[in-house]
Amino acid sequence: MNVSNEKHLWVSWDEYHNAIAELARMVHESGWKFEQVLCLARGGLRPGDIFSRIFDVPLAILSTSSYREEAGTVQGVLDIAKHITMTKGTLGGKVLLIDDLVDSGVTLQNVQHHLKENFPAVTEVRSAVIWCKACSAVHPDYFLQYLQHNPWIHQPFEEFDGLRPHQLTAWLKKGEVN
Secondary structure, three states: OOOOOOOEEEOOHHHHHHHHHHHHHHHHHHOOOOOEEEEEEOOOHHHHHHHHHHHOOOEEEEEEEEEEEOOOOEEEEEEEOOOOEOOOOOOOEEEEEEOOEEOOOHHHHHHHHHHHHHOOOEEEEEEEEEEEEOOOOOOOOEEEEEEOOOOEEEOHHHHHOOOOHHHHHHHHHOOOOO
């Protein structure tokens, strides 16, 4: 078992799901009502899906990517997809922008600018993340944990980052009890 410290925050599946629920409760208790959830893929996919279900609002997805170098541990150039994926209509009204964390703040800042410039039907955007690092240039409207020491966050789904299809049989067997 890994131990969290100032440099590393290890998060289990239970802690991860509880954090999303706590963040949803925080947004609800704020009294702010929104019509759509826009999650930033990939880190915001799971929180976005859960928020969409809890608040019973449509889910939109915007793909962004900046952590591609050094096996996803070094931030590179930010790419923002040209289109937002949603089942019907267009992005508009009050939108909750959700991601898993804000690190430098570059993604959050650039996506907010992207929405303002390209989606005039959006009347208000607020942002929510589970973790907000102190090194961020911007702070989201809602965040569950403020991380003063800017640790690397080890999320539970990262176990799949190095897993490849040909390794699945062995990976599945590791959990079997004889």
